[in-house]
Amino acid sequence: MKNITYKKAGVDIKKAATFKQKIKYLVRSSFSPEVLKDIGGFGGFFKFAKEGYKEPVLVASSDGVGTKLKIATLVNKHDTVGIDAVAMNTNDILCAGAKPLFFLDYIAFSNLEEDILFDVVKGLNKGCIESGCALIGGETAQMPGVYKKGEYDLAGFCVGVVEKKAIIDGSGIEAGDAVIGLESSGLHSNGFSLVRKVFSETELKCMSRELLKPTRIYVKPILSLLTCQSAKSVHYQIKGIAHITGGSFYDKISRILPDNVNVRIRKNSWVVPQIFKLIQNKGSIADTEMYHTLNMGIGMVLIVEPLSLQPVIAKLAESRVKSWFIGEVVRGKKEVEII
Secondary structure (H helix, E strand, C coil): CCCCCCCCCCCCHHHHHHHHHHHHHHHHHHCCCCECCCCCCCCCCECCCHHHCCCEEEEEEEEECCCHHHHHHHHCCCCCHHHHHHHHHHHHHHCCCCEEEEEEEEEEECCCCHHHHHHHHHHHHHHHHHHCCEEEEEEEEECECCECCCCEEEEEEEEEEEEHHHCCCCCCCCCCCEEEEEECCCCCCCCHHHHHHHCCHHHHHHCHHHHCCCCCCCHHHHHHHHHHHHHCCCCCCEEEEEECCCCHHHHHHHCCCCCCEEEEECCCCCCCCHHHHHHHHHHCCCHHHHHHHCCCCEEEEEEECHHHHHHHHHHHHHCCCCEEEEEEEEECCCCEEEC
16 A cells, blocks of 8 residues: 555644634634633643632533534534533533633544534634633544544533632532522533434434524623622522533532432422423433433522522522522432422
8 A cells, every 4th residue: 555644544634724723713702811822832821810819729620512412413503512512611610619711622523524613613612702711722633433424522621710718519508508490591411312312313303403502601690699799799698509411400419418418309390391391201201310311491500598599599580590499408318309
């Protein structure tokens, strides 16, 4: 075999370099003054303004979009999955009370059209702007033989900051505290392996608009709450925050609980969106499985002291986030009960 080149092996370095130049101008719209260089170097440069903090603590997260990408590929719609990638990470660090600073992406594929890649990056950039963080770099990995033609994987990495004394870790949660559920935008980015098992390809195509709704980003509404709490301009105390993703209510809420309490969720305290009912009925899925896999219309949970319940719900409404009183903290063993 003669004249073998990297391009003939399936990796087009020149095309990749051209693409990076094309997106360089797009991602600048997410930059803050702290970003020192354009993307495309050996690393992203971010000048952290530590002067605004007494004891700054960096908080990091890494996560991906999962098999929701299969739906995007099925209907050739790729402009929202980048928002999902950002949301999964920024919502996670938000649970500690952290403000997102910057984000890096990882896109791996075998042979992908430039237009698809550009749509993915547009979504990433939009998600970063919505989260108030900068898209400062990433990796586009050409991996022929690992991925099928036309398929790709998308993940990301986010770094944020929180004042040490303001870290939210759930340690102060006690019996009698109230649980607030924040409305999701739909399925978000979890449970799609189950969804794809329940529905046929034709059904998935018909429902793709609903299924591809991007994950809701809660950063600005929650940070607004925490800023008011820190400034003591209103009376409320947020003791714990849980992002309802994989493992849903049972795993994610129990993660932030002290050992001596349970959370009791009343599943009839909010209106479950129709898409979840459709999945459950079509797949004959038990309630326990549904609430252990899907968010059921609740994308984020706050645990607050009782007197904070109504002020927090009212403040969220000002940010156009619908929320409900969905349960309470009781004595227990670090478990979640759904009744």
